[in-house]
Amino acid sequence: MYNTPESASSKQPSLTLREAFAQTEYILPGHSDRNINVLQQAFADIDGDLSSDQYGRGQVIEDFQKQMADVLGKESAVFFPTGTMAQQIALRIWCDRHNSAKVAYHPLCHLEIHEEDGLKELHHIQSILLADQDRLITLADVKQMDQDIACLLLELPQREIGGQLPPYSELQAISEYCRKQGISIHLDGARLFEILPYYQKTAAEVCALFDSVYISFYKGIGGIAGAILAGPSDFTAESKVWKRRHGGDLISLYPYILSSKYYYEQRVGNMEQYYKEAVQLAQWMNKCTAIHTLPEVPVSNMFHIHFELPKEQIEPILIEMCQATGVGIVQYLTDKKEGAHCSTELVIGARYEHVPQDRIQKALAWLDQRLKEVTANQ
Template identity: 30%
Template sequence: MDEVERRIHRSCTRFLSGHQPAPPHETLRALAERPESGEADQYGVGGPVAILEQRVARLLEKPAAIFFAKGMAAQLAVLKLRETEAMNPRVVIHPLSHMDCDEGGMLERVGGLQPIRLGQQRHFSRAQLHSLAERPAAVVLELPLRRAGYLLPDWDELLALAQWCRETGVPLHLDGARLWEAATHYGRAPAEIAALADSVYVSFYKGLGGIGGAAVAASAETVTALGPWRNRLGANLYAAYPMALSALDGLDRNLPRMGEFAARCAELCSRLQRIDNILLNPASPQGNACQILFRAEPADVTAAHLALAHARGVWLFNRIGPSALTDWTMAELVIGTASDHWRMDEGETWIRELNAKLRR
């Protein structure tokens, strides 16, 4: 956001997407009241960090978990470990994945890895893995694939990908930044999805609404080996207890609501399907999020969005940008606790108003 956008955002009182914002002093006051707040960690040892690691390991039914202050450092640590184990820098990723689109070439420029990019607008398949000319050190699967519309592979497709990795002995790593949300779509516990992979990364500030941080769950040997990589990548803070406390709070407050958020997303999208010059990607959301496509240029959608926010005190989308379709612009709809403060007819009306501004 630029300064004008930040000013308009601060003036809004209701939000279509994401979690309801709260002032930092309110957030910190609430975290100080949690029962785990009596002890601080030191460089990730003890205190709320240890409690969080144990809880994540139990939730995902993995032997151990390790906290990281930064998610991409966590995932780069996993991939560097796999490179070292296999003496092979090649890793399979999707070209629309977060680690390829949003981290400034970290895999190559910082990690010295050689990404093998598979897939286009959908997840890559077992057949594409089978056709690889060179064996990779790891396969990375982002669940869901955000830039493809928070898209998930069918369960059978996911099983087939995991089976290929088991049969070939190539470690499967899940980029599960939104694993908690994906579990709702599959109708399965997060642990059942995690069981398919050798390592699983989870985020604490997206669906869970924490202030930051991430974890990797895996075997005890893998988690032990990730410790030095956490230090090398600068992701082990002197004290991380505020992030750990907020993650525990998110697990208590928001994890049980993932199904509710997904149902609200589906209900709103069913209303939007009746509006001309709007498309949904995917046509039916596979969780609490999807893309809404408007028939206009990104600059026009952004201007209309800001005008509506200024006039109505309602902020609709946190990300607006080009789509894969010519002449259409994508806006991300992500349902969270902010939806506690509006009705379905209001959400529909706001999007209709935005769409009408684009037709003038």
């Protein structure tokens, strides 16, 4: 028997990387498929007679807001459908208080690249970009800011550059400087719980450096959607007015609140494990030919994988790897260095511990071998 063109083509080039990844026996990143079961599981044991929240009121929402305010060490907290909404509103409030329409953040801040310029289009707030896009904001950057900035937003970890973190002492110095200068400081803590094992701090200790903080429930926590914005009581009270203006004051947010609570309680204690697993996996990956991770040693449960070859060369290899090894590591690739390199993001969650270590190592050995062949031929 030989492969007809049909069977050959049905075997490999017809599958996208995402499809090949989804069909593997073992998927490395994440918690689980994003499917309806995530909701069904969270609601299976909840008493059906429990009343819905109603336009931001009621036990379901108020209890969780109180719980999160306590965790974050803030006076008050408000549940939002999205971080996009929560953070625009946080910055708007600080701008109004400082009577300035300028905020400062990283060039790859979520507000700058993922929100269709909502901050500018809806709130007419100008963003001042600090640092270069491939490095963290430093104290020196902050000290060079205009003095009419209402608020500095820091994202911890800086997701778009692999989830990097400043030393904690620098964070403290930035916070101290802002407070001395009367500049508000807001934490984009979408992945706050993920960084606590590295800093060896509590959430409240980190949040104490900030005037307001946003956290997300569908990243490391693995909920369905939803966010918390926390800060002083007068700040959160004002945020509720803006939440209604944005159309975020839903009659019922409980599908997100109760699932956030469920997965928070299930996973917040696992962040150290995910972090250590990321460190181990990155170490293995850095031994592969033409691969390096960013950061080289992860500081949370995430890192970026950089392939030192063009996407069109790497993609078929990764598709083949899924099929040959049954291990799915990468589900998409992004062009880097004008197409000379490519990269992807990897986030460790609940799945990783169920993947046999030898299967991961065998898959990486397979990948290393293929990359050796490719680079040798260049």
